[in-house]
Amino acid sequence: MIRTLAICFFFLLSVFRFTDSGPEWKVLVSGKNSGCMEKKAVILHDEKEFVRAWMALRKTDFSLAEKPPKVNFREKLIIACFAGTQTNGLEADSLFVTKGCLTVCMSRLSIPAHCHNAALLVTPFVFIETDRVGWNVMKEQDRVRIRDCN
Numbered sequence: 503m504i505r506t507l508a509i510c511f512f513f514l515l516s517v518f519r520f521t522d523s524g525p526e527w528k529v530l531v532s533g534k535n536s537g538c539m540e541k542k543a544v545i546l547h548d549e550k551e552f553v554r555a556w557m558a559l560r561k562t563d564f565s566l567a568e569k570p571p572k573v574n575f576r577e578k579l580i581i582a583c584f585a586g587t588q589t590n591g592l593e594a595d596s597l598f599v600t601k602g603c604l605t606v607c608m609s610r611l612s613i614p615a616h617c618h619n620a621a622l623l624v625t626p627f628v629f630i631e632t633d634r635v636g637w638n639v640m641k642e643q644d645r646v647r648i649r650d651c652n
Contacts, residue, residue: 524598525633530571530580534591536627537562541586543606543642548575555582559627579634583642585610585626590649592626604637606630608644617651 536559546552556570573580583606585592591611598605608628 524596525604525636527594527597527630527632529594530573530629530631531566532592532594532626532628533559533563533565534624534626535563536584536625538584538625538627539587540584542584543640544582544584545640546580546582549573552580555580555629562625563627573631575634577634578631581606581630581632581640583608583628583630587623587625588612590624590626592628593647594628594630597630597632599637602637603639603641604632606640606642608642609647610644611649612646613649613651 544555546555552570552573552575556566560566560568583592583594585608588610590613593609593611595607595609597607610626
């Protein structure tokens, strides 16, 4: 019994040693009309890049404000995630850092096959503000989440 507990303890200790706490993050904006046909994630390091991306996005998503929100680029940066052409949306689930690698976990929203008459061809996007420090490489991890037809 004690041996089993000790093994579990050391296993958990090794897992937590390699996974840092997640950075602070928030979704600045999300929508369905980016006009970007490919799945990709882009890191925006400064205000100039952010304004350029925002203005390009405003050409296809008319619901965006005329100017982007203010971001302190000395401490933060923006991750712009695009789902490409797919149905019904994109959501940010979490961000975490492991050994200096930031993983951005996203859900691509889809609908069941019997609902295709309700499907829309959209180009979803999410802009995420996160901490600049604590990582030096980024990767995406995504999953498909099925939504009801409603």
